[in-house]
Amino acid sequence: MPRQYSITAEAVAQERERVGGDIDKVDIARVVALDELELRAVGASDVRLKILAVSGEHNDDHAALADTVNIAELRGGKMYPGNSAVGEVIEVGSDVSRFSVGDVVVTHCIGQPDPFGYPLRIWAYDQPDSIGWYGEEAVVEEWQLIKAPLDCGLNLWEIAALPLRAPTAYHLWRRGLGIFRLKVSEEQLPKLNVLSFGGGVGELFLMLAKDAGHNAYFCSGSAERREALAKLGIEGIDQMAFNRFASKDDNKAFNAECKKLTDGAGMHIVCDMLRGPVFAPGLACAARMGVNVSAGWQLSTAVNYNSAGASTKQITIDHTHYDTLQGCEEATALYGKVFKPTVHNEIYSFEDLPRAMREMHEAVQTGIPIVRVAKDMPDSVKGLLD
Numbered sequence: 001m002p003r004q005y006s007i008t009a010e011a012v013a014q015e016r017e018r019v020g021g022d023i024d025k026v027d028i029a030r031v032v033a034l035d036e037l038e039l040r041a042v043g044a045s046d047v048r049l050k051i052l053a054v055s056g057e058h059n060d061d062h063a064a065l066a067d068t069v070n071i072a073e074l075r076g077g078k079m080y081p082g083n084s085a086v087g088e089v090i091e092v093g094s095d096v097s098r099f100s101v102g103d104v105v106v107t108h109c110i111g112q113p114d115p116f117g118y119p120l121r122i123w124a125y126d127q128p129d130s131i132g133w134y135g136e137e138a139v140v141e142e143w144q145l146i147k148a149p150l151d152c153g154l155n156l157w158e159i160a161a162l163p164l165r166a167p168t169a170y171h172l173w174r175r176g177l178g179i180f181r182l183k184v185s186e187e188q189l190p191k192l193n194v195l196s197f198g199g200g201v202g203e204l205f206l207m208l209a210k211d212a213g214h215n216a217y218f219c220s221g222s223a224e225r226r227e228a229l230a231k232l233g234i235e236g237i238d239q240m241a242f243n244r245f246a247s248k249d250d251n252k253a254f255n256a257e258c259k260k261l262t263d264g265a266g267m268h269i270v271c272d273m274l275r276g277p278v279f280a281p282g283l284a285c286a287a288r289m290g291v292n293v294s295a296g297w298q299l300s301t302a303v304n305y306n307s308a309g310a311s312t313k314q315i316t317i318d319h320t321h322y323d324t325l326q327g328c329e330e331a332t333a334l335y336g337k338v339f340k341p342t343v344h345n346e347i348y349s350f351e352d353l354p355r356a357m358r359e360m361h362e363a364v365q366t367g368i369p370i371v372r373v374a375k376d377m378p379d380s381v382k383g384l385l386d
């Protein structure tokens with residue numbers, strides 16, 4: 001039987017009890033557990049995958065913490081996490097036309113599209129019966145897959161960093177820019193100041209901004225990640241110099257720094273996937289007509305702001321989620337051309353996946369965490385393992 005990671009409501013509760021309910025002390029590695037799973041038989045429109053590599057994703061972190069909702073409990077007491085993967089097609093159903101055995105594919109995480117194509121539910125999170133891809137094999141429907149662009153110039157680990165984060169960044173960027181352009185035309189202001197806080201999605205967002213010719217600023221606590229982005233012309237701002245916005249004085253100093261960097265204008269588009277203490281400085285540093293976009297709530301789900309202040313500056317606060325199928329295809333076409341992700345300096349083994357999740361939670365990684373699932377890789381990716 002294929003090995004597969006699971007998260008149970010029981011493990012979530014036991015860990016909560018061990019740390020006396022203090023969510024800051026929860027050890028994710030004690031919650032995400034190696035399990036086994038009999039996969040369903042391959043139906044006519046199904047594809048069986050051998051999973052090659054996966055990336056650590058924050059919704060698995062949220063699932064283990066149960067800090068937003070207790071999704072393991074809501075899923076009946078057990079869920080199988082993992083909604084980003086690169087896999088090799090090893091079997092196809094009789095109606096499958098876009099893929100053949102031997103193809104290497106990436107997944108998207110739309111569980112069920114809404115009438116406009118956006119995800120109503122996310123695969124391996126709140127989509128009922130969805131089985132995630134932190135496992136050795138998977139059976140999915142053909143529509144859930146996109147051909148991996150193996151010749152895009154990225155290695156396999158970099159490709160594995162992107163299936164979830166790149167479409168999210170792609171949608172955030174198009175929304176932020178589109179809203180800003182509704183207010184201020186390209187003729188009036190061709191070059192924008194764009195800021196993002198740390199994290200994989202934020203980095204990819206800035207790569208899109210930089211590629212479009214704008215000034216891009218990355219406010220991160222990680223020197224390695226700032227350095228990696230500096231190589232792409234994205235200017236780093238050390239978040240630790242502002243104590244991760246612990247006090248009002250830190251926020252003021254950060255705002256002054258942003259104004260200095262932008263000749264007093266401020267940031268026209270800000271990407272904030274974290275909220276919590278990051279939200280206030282992200283809003284304060286906005287330029288007139290600025291747009292603050294987010295698809296994340298890593299540090300808090302609630303925000304508070306002065307509506308009158310936002311009105312007089314004509315600030316827009318926008319909320320997005322994952323992209324449509326079409327958006328996922330378009331984002332995949334940008335792998336290597338625009339998206340050059342930073343990958344953590346250790347590629348974790350499958351057995352070390354819980355540690356990868358714990359270290360992601362602790363924000364100690366030098367890039368996006370990647371787990372090598374398959375020991376034997378197909379010939380088609382053997383040149384992409386450096």
Ligand SMILES: NC(=O)c1ccc[n+]([C@@H]2O[C@H](COP(=O)([O-])OP(=O)(O)OC[C@H]3O[C@@H](n4cnc5c(N)ncnc54)[C@H](OP(=O)(O)O)[C@@H]3O)[C@@H](O)[C@H]2O)c1
Nearest residue numbers: 058198199200201220221222273295296297298321322363
């Ligand atoms: N809605 C969607 O479709 C969607 C898709 C993807 C992600 N998300 C959400 O977006 C959020 C970020 O995801 P991601 O994939 O970009 O995460 P990620 O790559 O793991 O990055 C998270 C970053 O958070 C920063 N961080 C950690 N603790 C912090 C603190 N106390 N104060 C300030 N910054 C801190 C760290 O940045 P530095 O150390 O570099 O400062 C870290 O790199 C998560 O909540 C995730 O669930 C949503």
